[in-house]
Amino acid sequence: MNTRILKSCLLGAMLVLGGCASGLTGETYSRDEARAPQTVRMGTVESVRLVQIEGTKTNIGTGAGAVVGGVAGSSIGGGRGSIITGVLGAVAGGMAGAAAEEGITRNQGIEITVREDGGQTRAYVQEVDPNMSFAPGERVRVLTVNGTSRVSK
Known part of the structure:
Protein backbone atom coordinates (compact mmCIF):
# COMPACT_ATOMS: atom_id res chain seq x y z
CA MET A 1 0.00 0.00 0.00
CA GLY A 23 10.13 27.34 -24.32
CA LEU A 24 12.91 29.89 -24.42
CA THR A 25 13.91 29.44 -28.05
CA GLY A 26 13.80 32.29 -30.54
CA GLU A 27 10.78 30.62 -32.12
CA THR A 28 8.62 30.47 -28.96
CA TYR A 29 6.21 33.24 -28.02
CA SER A 30 4.11 33.61 -24.88
CA ARG A 31 0.39 34.30 -25.19
CA ASP A 32 0.99 37.94 -24.22
CA GLU A 33 3.56 38.35 -27.00
CA ALA A 34 1.38 36.89 -29.76
CA ARG A 35 -0.20 39.53 -31.98
CA ALA A 36 1.64 42.35 -30.17
CA PRO A 37 3.64 44.79 -32.32
CA GLN A 38 7.37 44.06 -32.38
CA THR A 39 10.40 46.23 -32.90
CA VAL A 40 12.69 44.71 -35.54
CA ARG A 41 16.40 45.56 -35.75
CA MET A 42 18.84 44.05 -38.23
CA GLY A 43 22.39 43.11 -37.37
CA THR A 44 25.36 40.83 -37.88
CA VAL A 45 26.37 38.00 -35.55
CA GLU A 46 29.72 38.77 -33.90
CA SER A 47 30.07 35.61 -31.79
CA VAL A 48 28.15 32.61 -30.51
CA ARG A 49 28.76 30.49 -27.41
CA LEU A 50 26.90 27.81 -25.49
CA VAL A 51 25.61 28.66 -21.99
CA GLN A 52 23.37 27.02 -19.36
CA ILE A 53 19.98 28.54 -18.61
CA GLU A 54 19.23 27.96 -14.93
CA ARG A 106 17.61 23.53 -16.74
CA ASN A 107 18.17 24.16 -20.47
CA GLN A 108 21.07 24.40 -22.86
CA GLY A 109 21.27 27.99 -24.05
CA ILE A 110 23.10 29.99 -26.65
CA GLU A 111 24.51 33.50 -26.23
CA ILE A 112 24.44 35.39 -29.52
CA THR A 113 26.39 38.65 -29.67
CA VAL A 114 25.00 40.89 -32.42
CA ARG A 115 26.39 44.15 -33.83
CA GLU A 116 23.20 45.92 -34.80
CA ASP A 117 23.05 48.17 -37.85
CA GLY A 118 22.57 51.17 -35.55
CA GLY A 119 26.06 50.58 -34.09
CA GLN A 120 25.06 48.95 -30.78
CA THR A 121 26.56 45.58 -29.84
CA ARG A 122 24.30 43.45 -27.65
CA ALA A 123 24.28 39.86 -26.42
CA TYR A 124 21.08 37.82 -26.39
CA VAL A 125 20.58 34.50 -24.59
CA GLN A 126 17.94 32.05 -25.70
CA GLU A 127 17.40 28.30 -25.56
CA VAL A 128 19.18 26.25 -28.21
CA ASP A 129 16.87 25.47 -31.11
CA PRO A 130 18.06 22.37 -33.01
CA ASN A 131 16.40 23.72 -36.16
CA MET A 132 18.24 27.05 -36.10
CA SER A 133 21.94 27.76 -35.81
CA PHE A 134 23.86 31.01 -35.87
CA ALA A 135 27.38 31.75 -37.13
CA PRO A 136 29.65 34.81 -36.94
CA GLY A 137 29.15 37.09 -39.95
CA GLU A 138 25.57 35.95 -40.50
CA ARG A 139 22.78 38.55 -40.89
CA VAL A 140 19.98 38.24 -38.32
CA ARG A 141 16.89 40.00 -37.07
CA VAL A 142 16.49 41.03 -33.43
CA LEU A 143 12.81 41.05 -32.51
CA THR A 144 11.63 42.79 -29.33
CA VAL A 145 8.10 42.56 -27.94
CA ASN A 146 6.98 43.59 -24.45
CA GLY A 147 10.59 43.93 -23.33
CA THR A 148 11.57 40.43 -24.49
CA SER A 149 14.09 40.13 -27.32
CA ARG A 150 14.99 37.15 -29.50
CA VAL A 151 17.36 36.57 -32.40
CA SER A 152 15.94 35.08 -35.57
CA LYS A 153 16.88 34.69 -39.22
Missing part, protein backbone atom coordinates in the same frame (compact mmCIF):
# COMPACT_ATOMS: atom_id res chain seq x y z
CA ASN A 2 2.75 2.47 0.99
CA THR A 3 4.68 1.67 -2.19
CA ARG A 4 1.62 2.47 -4.28
CA ILE A 5 1.18 5.83 -2.51
CA LEU A 6 4.87 6.63 -2.92
CA LYS A 7 4.79 5.83 -6.64
CA SER A 8 1.64 7.92 -7.11
CA CYS A 9 3.20 10.91 -5.36
CA LEU A 10 6.39 10.60 -7.40
CA LEU A 11 4.46 10.37 -10.67
CA GLY A 12 2.37 13.40 -9.71
CA ALA A 13 5.50 15.40 -8.89
CA MET A 14 7.07 14.55 -12.25
CA LEU A 15 3.92 15.58 -14.12
CA VAL A 16 3.73 18.89 -12.24
CA LEU A 17 7.39 19.67 -12.87
CA GLY A 18 7.11 18.76 -16.54
CA GLY A 19 4.23 21.20 -16.87
CA CYS A 20 6.42 24.04 -15.58
CA ALA A 21 8.74 23.93 -18.57
CA SER A 22 8.33 26.74 -21.06
CA GLY A 55 16.17 25.87 -14.11
CA THR A 56 13.12 27.14 -12.26
CA LYS A 57 13.16 27.35 -8.48
CA THR A 58 9.62 27.31 -7.16
CA ASN A 59 7.96 25.72 -4.16
CA ILE A 60 6.48 22.99 -6.36
CA GLY A 61 9.62 20.83 -6.39
CA THR A 62 10.20 21.38 -2.67
CA GLY A 63 6.57 20.57 -1.81
CA ALA A 64 6.37 17.50 -4.01
CA GLY A 65 9.67 16.19 -2.67
CA ALA A 66 8.56 16.81 0.92
CA VAL A 67 5.33 14.86 0.38
CA VAL A 68 7.15 11.93 -1.22
CA GLY A 69 9.89 11.98 1.44
CA GLY A 70 7.38 12.26 4.27
CA VAL A 71 5.32 9.33 3.03
CA ALA A 72 8.44 7.23 2.46
CA GLY A 73 9.90 8.16 5.86
CA SER A 74 6.72 7.49 7.78
CA SER A 75 6.64 3.93 6.48
CA ILE A 76 9.88 3.22 8.39
CA GLY A 77 9.56 2.22 12.01
CA GLY A 78 6.49 2.43 14.18
CA GLY A 79 5.00 4.80 16.75
CA ARG A 80 7.23 7.80 17.50
CA GLY A 81 9.95 6.40 15.26
CA SER A 82 7.55 6.60 12.35
CA ILE A 83 6.81 10.26 13.11
CA ILE A 84 10.50 11.17 13.36
CA THR A 85 11.46 9.36 10.17
CA GLY A 86 8.47 10.95 8.44
CA VAL A 87 9.65 14.45 9.40
CA LEU A 88 13.24 13.68 8.42
CA GLY A 89 12.01 12.17 5.16
CA ALA A 90 9.96 15.29 4.42
CA VAL A 91 12.94 17.60 5.02
CA ALA A 92 15.30 15.46 2.92
CA GLY A 93 12.61 15.01 0.24
CA GLY A 94 12.00 18.76 0.08
CA MET A 95 15.68 19.43 -0.47
CA ALA A 96 15.92 16.68 -3.09
CA GLY A 97 12.72 17.90 -4.79
CA ALA A 98 14.05 21.46 -5.07
CA ALA A 99 17.30 20.21 -6.61
CA ALA A 100 15.40 17.90 -8.96
CA GLU A 101 13.11 20.70 -10.15
CA GLU A 102 16.08 22.96 -10.94
CA GLY A 103 17.87 20.14 -12.75
CA ILE A 104 14.84 18.97 -14.73
CA THR A 105 14.00 22.48 -15.94
Whole structure:
Protein backbone atom coordinates (compact mmCIF):
# COMPACT_ATOMS: atom_id res chain seq x y z
CA MET A 1 0.00 0.00 0.00
CA ASN A 2 2.75 2.47 0.99
CA THR A 3 4.68 1.67 -2.19
CA ARG A 4 1.62 2.47 -4.28
CA ILE A 5 1.18 5.83 -2.51
CA LEU A 6 4.87 6.63 -2.92
CA LYS A 7 4.79 5.83 -6.64
CA SER A 8 1.64 7.92 -7.11
CA CYS A 9 3.20 10.91 -5.36
CA LEU A 10 6.39 10.60 -7.40
CA LEU A 11 4.46 10.37 -10.67
CA GLY A 12 2.37 13.40 -9.71
CA ALA A 13 5.50 15.40 -8.89
CA MET A 14 7.07 14.55 -12.25
CA LEU A 15 3.92 15.58 -14.12
CA VAL A 16 3.73 18.89 -12.24
CA LEU A 17 7.39 19.67 -12.87
CA GLY A 18 7.11 18.76 -16.54
CA GLY A 19 4.23 21.20 -16.87
CA CYS A 20 6.42 24.04 -15.58
CA ALA A 21 8.74 23.93 -18.57
CA SER A 22 8.33 26.74 -21.06
CA GLY A 23 10.13 27.34 -24.32
CA LEU A 24 12.91 29.89 -24.42
CA THR A 25 13.91 29.44 -28.05
CA GLY A 26 13.80 32.29 -30.54
CA GLU A 27 10.78 30.62 -32.12
CA THR A 28 8.62 30.47 -28.96
CA TYR A 29 6.21 33.24 -28.02
CA SER A 30 4.11 33.61 -24.88
CA ARG A 31 0.39 34.30 -25.19
CA ASP A 32 0.99 37.94 -24.22
CA GLU A 33 3.56 38.35 -27.00
CA ALA A 34 1.38 36.89 -29.76
CA ARG A 35 -0.20 39.53 -31.98
CA ALA A 36 1.64 42.35 -30.17
CA PRO A 37 3.64 44.79 -32.32
CA GLN A 38 7.37 44.06 -32.38
CA THR A 39 10.40 46.23 -32.90
CA VAL A 40 12.69 44.71 -35.54
CA ARG A 41 16.40 45.56 -35.75
CA MET A 42 18.84 44.05 -38.23
CA GLY A 43 22.39 43.11 -37.37
CA THR A 44 25.36 40.83 -37.88
CA VAL A 45 26.37 38.00 -35.55
CA GLU A 46 29.72 38.77 -33.90
CA SER A 47 30.07 35.61 -31.79
CA VAL A 48 28.15 32.61 -30.51
CA ARG A 49 28.76 30.49 -27.41
CA LEU A 50 26.90 27.81 -25.49
CA VAL A 51 25.61 28.66 -21.99
CA GLN A 52 23.37 27.02 -19.36
CA ILE A 53 19.98 28.54 -18.61
CA GLU A 54 19.23 27.96 -14.93
CA GLY A 55 16.17 25.87 -14.11
CA THR A 56 13.12 27.14 -12.26
CA LYS A 57 13.16 27.35 -8.48
CA THR A 58 9.62 27.31 -7.16
CA ASN A 59 7.96 25.72 -4.16
CA ILE A 60 6.48 22.99 -6.36
CA GLY A 61 9.62 20.83 -6.39
CA THR A 62 10.20 21.38 -2.67
CA GLY A 63 6.57 20.57 -1.81
CA ALA A 64 6.37 17.50 -4.01
CA GLY A 65 9.67 16.19 -2.67
CA ALA A 66 8.56 16.81 0.92
CA VAL A 67 5.33 14.86 0.38
CA VAL A 68 7.15 11.93 -1.22
CA GLY A 69 9.89 11.98 1.44
CA GLY A 70 7.38 12.26 4.27
CA VAL A 71 5.32 9.33 3.03
CA ALA A 72 8.44 7.23 2.46
CA GLY A 73 9.90 8.16 5.86
CA SER A 74 6.72 7.49 7.78
CA SER A 75 6.64 3.93 6.48
CA ILE A 76 9.88 3.22 8.39
CA GLY A 77 9.56 2.22 12.01
CA GLY A 78 6.49 2.43 14.18
CA GLY A 79 5.00 4.80 16.75
CA ARG A 80 7.23 7.80 17.50
CA GLY A 81 9.95 6.40 15.26
CA SER A 82 7.55 6.60 12.35
CA ILE A 83 6.81 10.26 13.11
CA ILE A 84 10.50 11.17 13.36
CA THR A 85 11.46 9.36 10.17
CA GLY A 86 8.47 10.95 8.44
CA VAL A 87 9.65 14.45 9.40
CA LEU A 88 13.24 13.68 8.42
CA GLY A 89 12.01 12.17 5.16
CA ALA A 90 9.96 15.29 4.42
CA VAL A 91 12.94 17.60 5.02
CA ALA A 92 15.30 15.46 2.92
CA GLY A 93 12.61 15.01 0.24
CA GLY A 94 12.00 18.76 0.08
CA MET A 95 15.68 19.43 -0.47
CA ALA A 96 15.92 16.68 -3.09
CA GLY A 97 12.72 17.90 -4.79
CA ALA A 98 14.05 21.46 -5.07
CA ALA A 99 17.30 20.21 -6.61
CA ALA A 100 15.40 17.90 -8.96
CA GLU A 101 13.11 20.70 -10.15
CA GLU A 102 16.08 22.96 -10.94
CA GLY A 103 17.87 20.14 -12.75
CA ILE A 104 14.84 18.97 -14.73
CA THR A 105 14.00 22.48 -15.94
CA ARG A 106 17.61 23.53 -16.74
CA ASN A 107 18.17 24.16 -20.47
CA GLN A 108 21.07 24.40 -22.86
CA GLY A 109 21.27 27.99 -24.05
CA ILE A 110 23.10 29.99 -26.65
CA GLU A 111 24.51 33.50 -26.23
CA ILE A 112 24.44 35.39 -29.52
CA THR A 113 26.39 38.65 -29.67
CA VAL A 114 25.00 40.89 -32.42
CA ARG A 115 26.39 44.15 -33.83
CA GLU A 116 23.20 45.92 -34.80
CA ASP A 117 23.05 48.17 -37.85
CA GLY A 118 22.57 51.17 -35.55
CA GLY A 119 26.06 50.58 -34.09
CA GLN A 120 25.06 48.95 -30.78
CA THR A 121 26.56 45.58 -29.84
CA ARG A 122 24.30 43.45 -27.65
CA ALA A 123 24.28 39.86 -26.42
CA TYR A 124 21.08 37.82 -26.39
CA VAL A 125 20.58 34.50 -24.59
CA GLN A 126 17.94 32.05 -25.70
CA GLU A 127 17.40 28.30 -25.56
CA VAL A 128 19.18 26.25 -28.21
CA ASP A 129 16.87 25.47 -31.11
CA PRO A 130 18.06 22.37 -33.01
CA ASN A 131 16.40 23.72 -36.16
CA MET A 132 18.24 27.05 -36.10
CA SER A 133 21.94 27.76 -35.81
CA PHE A 134 23.86 31.01 -35.87
CA ALA A 135 27.38 31.75 -37.13
CA PRO A 136 29.65 34.81 -36.94
CA GLY A 137 29.15 37.09 -39.95
CA GLU A 138 25.57 35.95 -40.50
CA ARG A 139 22.78 38.55 -40.89
CA VAL A 140 19.98 38.24 -38.32
CA ARG A 141 16.89 40.00 -37.07
CA VAL A 142 16.49 41.03 -33.43
CA LEU A 143 12.81 41.05 -32.51
CA THR A 144 11.63 42.79 -29.33
CA VAL A 145 8.10 42.56 -27.94
CA ASN A 146 6.98 43.59 -24.45
CA GLY A 147 10.59 43.93 -23.33
CA THR A 148 11.57 40.43 -24.49
CA SER A 149 14.09 40.13 -27.32
CA ARG A 150 14.99 37.15 -29.50
CA VAL A 151 17.36 36.57 -32.40
CA SER A 152 15.94 35.08 -35.57
CA LYS A 153 16.88 34.69 -39.22
